Amino acid sequence: MQHKLYIHNTLNRQKELFEPLNEPFVGMYVCGPTVYGDPHLGHARPSITFDILFRWLRYSGYKVRYVRNITDVGHLEHDADEGEDKIAKKARLEQIEPMEVVQYYTIRYHNAMNALNVLPPSIEPRASGHILEQMEYVQKIIDNGFAYESEGSVYFDVEKYNQKHHYGILSGRNIEEILENTRSLDGQSEKRRSVDFALWKKASPEHIMRWQSKWSDGFPGWHLECSAMGQKYLGERFDIHGGGMDLIFPHHECEIAQSVASLGHSTVRYWMHNNMITINGQKMGKSLGNFITLDEFFTGSHSLLTEAYSPMTIRFFILQAHYRSTLDFSNEALMASQKGFLRLVEAYERLQKIVPSKETSVEIKDWNTLCMDAMNDDLNTPIVISHLFDAAKTINTVYDGKGTLSETDLNMFKAVFRTYMIDILGLKTEQGDSKYLDSYKKAIDLILTLRLEAKQNKNWALSDKIRDELASYGFVVKDTKDGFEWSL
């Protein structure tokens, strides 16, 4: 395997050479969505980021097991206060089962991911299907003395843990100061310290998902599922754990504490975190209510959007920024991505039509190596895209008749686009390829061939009529030197 992939490890905040534990196998775990709402643009970022990593690792020759969970436990409560909301009201009236909510939004999530051309993970475990594993995990932490029971709930003893290990290793926090400050504050609560977190929580009456345990009727703590399921499917040590930056603390910090408390050592070697998507400079998030759902993008049904944006435009938009940078959303930025992506797609389509010559007369670069280097540098997709644009420019020159390409070089172009644009970046150029579509394309080609004849006869009235009519149906007709191109 010839690879020198460097990835940014949150543990020490620098790029490190990626060396898997058991080459050629790679285990990666990514925090998936909590399925209680429609997926929004923010959800698309980790999915796409780690989809890229998944694809790149596989392309590099690894055998990857990619686990991404569905969180369907812990957040679901009866919304007693939001009485005026029509949907909530209806849900209450119809007595919807929590699993119906889970089912509904899981399907919505999968549909959106599918549209974005995000490959399904190898395993997609659900928290609700791993209650036993989580209970065992809790018991192990109790047995090792790092948790205590209190009124039916079980809490992780952060102070005790921190005496032997470093709680805060991932987020760069010094918990001792916090411990000093909070020691006297919370005597009445069932938790000993405010920093302690729940491993098992006794269910209050409004909690509708609950399981029997030796401690209480309740449900597992929020951080536990990832530890338990990661260990179950990837082992006591595995390579990569990913998620959004907002999960670093407390979620991933707690995961580390849990696995160390249970196993005596940490599980994950490389922690990777994608940055946030912002809107007007502020994080797009569920709690802030400033999110736009993926469906709203696909249909254009949001006041901030002037039109509908295809899933591939969204994907391209996200890949034009590095995953560790914030990405500021605006309709204007999205329009720029849409046009840019179209430019690449058109270049790719033209590439298929270029006839090879004996010699290459244009300047070419080793784009394959350039793209590979960019990917190996912590998945620098914006650089890969800039190389594709560079190559596209050359393709256009040749297509324009201002240069030639030999068969070897032409094949190199095709391979680069095929590999990087289609396979690695996952940017589909075709929206579909049914028989209907094929026939319909031929019909349009026929009409435009007739128009070409009209043009040759200088029948401008007819040729303009065809173009204008087609335009009114949404087609864009472009004349080339000796033919035409069209798109919708």
Added chain:
RNA sequence: GGUUCCUUGACCGAGAGGCUAGGUAGCGGUCUGCAAAACCGUCGACAGCAGUUCGAAUCUGCUAGGAACCUCCA
């Protein structure tokens, strides 16, 4: 208040000591029956101040502005 980080041209964004990405928009041209596309050229930036250096967008310090996390969040 604590921890971490950011500020690049009209907009979105790479880069991380000299080689000053890329896209979108703008401007000028070539091509064209017209239009569009394409191609060529062009405009235009490193928040401010001070320092280190032969040389700084890139390193250091200060100032201003902003963000994330510290509660669920991708």
